[in-house]
Amino acid sequence: MERLERLAERLRSIDPVMPSPGAKIRGWNLVLAAVEQSATVRSRSHPVRRLVLAAVSAGVLLVAGAVAASADSLPDSALYSLKGVVENVRGALAFSPSDKVAFHLDLARTRLTEAEAMIARHRLDLADRALNGLDDQLNDAALVVQSEKQSDPALGASLENRLVQAIATHDQQLAGLQGQVTNPEAIAAIAQARDRAAQAIQTANKPASSNGGGKPSASPAGKGSGTSATPHPTPNH
Amino acid sequence: MQPLGKAASDDDRPLIERVRRGDQDAARILYERYFDRIYNYVYARLGRAEDAEDLAIDTMTRSLTRLDLFQDQGVAFSSWVYRIAHNATIDHYRRQGRATLVPLESATMPVSADPSELAVEQLSNEDLREALRTLTDEQQQVLILRFFQDLTAAQAARIMGKSVGAVQALQHRALGSLERALHGRTNN
Missing domain, CATH: 1.10.1740.10 (RNA polymerase sigma factor, region 2, helix turn helix motif)
Known part of the structure; x- marks a missing residue:
């Protein structure tokens, strides 16, 4: 025991290693820039502000106001189901492959934002659904890419590039989120979402025939819309 | 600091x-x-x-x-x-792509009752730091928090999500592992 106490004392006596002044200044400049950017984003998307805006809109024009407000609603909001309806309409109006991929990638980004918000509010059930929704959208986009690569390889390659970039961005965001949460269930859900997002790239690379002659398969999560022709990204409840 | x-x-x-x-x-x-x-x-x-x-x-x-x-x-x-x-x-x-794990027997082996004396005062800081990096992830963490960062066992426990008792036990095992690692270095 005495030996270990001596060893402990020896460890305590080691002088701390300090960062160079240059590193500290560089670090502060980077942190400051990130804090400024974060404050700007927060002020734009403060939940209280959104609710006030939604209420005013509803007072002016109830239906139009509710539809507009639902665009930013989160899964724990009463307006969220309306958001699904609006997204369905948007999906029905996306005709070209480019529009379809852009639509699915936009919804994937929306689902990721929702998942982050739900994790922040400790609503892991809703966060998990949003993460599933994210993967479903990426998978749907991958199916469009897969189909387009057969009919128009040049366009297919361009769309695939957009998909890969989007997945890389989402993965980076998910990795950051994973490092910040402490709940093991949330960490596991994020890790699963990252794995499934990566699978979307494989889906895009498969020949269309491997999905039944061009017919898209269900998403890896089993909850996907399963068809790029009729996207229905209705948020799960 | x-x-x-x-x-x-x-x-x-x-x-x-x-x-x-x-x-x-x-x-x-x-x-x-x-x-x-x-x-x-x-x-x-x-x-x-x-x-x-x-x-x-x-x-x-x-x-x-x-x-x-x-x-x-x-x-x-x-x-x-x-x-x-x-x-x-x-x-x-x-x-x-670096693994931080060390063999379990090395990490959990009890401290020998009669090891040869280790002149800890004569060890260089770098020797101690390098030996510390051979320990398991948790062992490194507890020693760094307790002795480099000078935190209390309660503070380390909160950071590591463990009870104070678990941190104290881990610290004891970590010191034992560090001692063995240092013995290995001085004998080689």
């Missing part, structure tokens, strides 16, 4: 609220309070100044820009910052 006071979490709270409102002065105070400590923590794990700088900056950026995730987690800000640093370190190891 100033010791992290027991009341640090109380002192942090008003600053955190100010940072949430976009107050850069408050962010600067928290940065100054934690950056050196986090750098020191990461450096002890990695042993490379450049990597430690990058990870310390990354940790402080995440800590001060994602305060929405810190809200209501029931842990002190200091604990949260250390956890982010710890996770960033683990991610770094993964990216580098």
Whole structure:
């Protein structure tokens, strides 16, 4: 025991290693820039502000106001189901492959934002659904890419590039989120979402025939819309 | 490096609220309070100044820009910052493809009742640091927090998500493992 106490004392006596002044200044400049950017984003998307805006809109024009407000609603909001309806309409109006991929990638980004918000509010059930929704959208986009690569390889390659970039961005965001949460269930859900997002790239690379002659398969999560022709990204409840 | 006071979490709270409102002065105070400590923590794990700088900056950026995730987690800000640093370190190891695990028998073997005397006073700081990096992830963490960062067992327990008793037991095993590692180095 005495030996270990001596060893402990020896460890305590080691002088701390300090960062160079240059590193500290560089670090502060980077942190400051990130804090400024974060404050700007927060002020734009403060939940209280959104609710006030939604209420005013509803007072002016109830239906139009509710539809507009639902665009930013989160899964724990009463307006969220309306958001699904609006997204369905948007999906029905996306005709070209480019529009379809852009639509699915936009919804994937929306689902990721929702998942982050739900994790922040400790609503892991809703966060998990949003993460599933994210993967479903990426998978749907991958199916469009897969189909387009057969009919128009040049366009297919361009769309695939957009998909890969989007997945890389989402993965980076998910990795950051994973490092910040402490709940093991949330960490596991994020890790699963990252794995499934990566699978979307494989889906895009498969020949269309491997999905039944061009017919898209269900998403890896089993909850996907399963068809790029009729996207229905209705948020799960 | 100033010791992290027991009341640090109380002192942090008003600053955190100010940072949430976009107050850069408050962010600067928290940065100054934690950056050196986090750098020191990461450096002890990695042993490379450049990597430690990058990870310390990354940790402080995440800590001060994602305060929405810190809200209501029931842990002190200091604990949260250390956890982010710890996770960033683990991610770094993964990216580098470096395993941090050591054989179980080496990590958990009881301290010998009569080992040859180890002249700890004659060991260089670098010898100690390198031997420490051969321990398991948790053993490194507990020794760094307790002896390099000068935290109490209770503070280390909060950061590691363990009971105080578990931290004390882990610390004892970690010191034993470190002693064996140092013996191995001096015998080679």
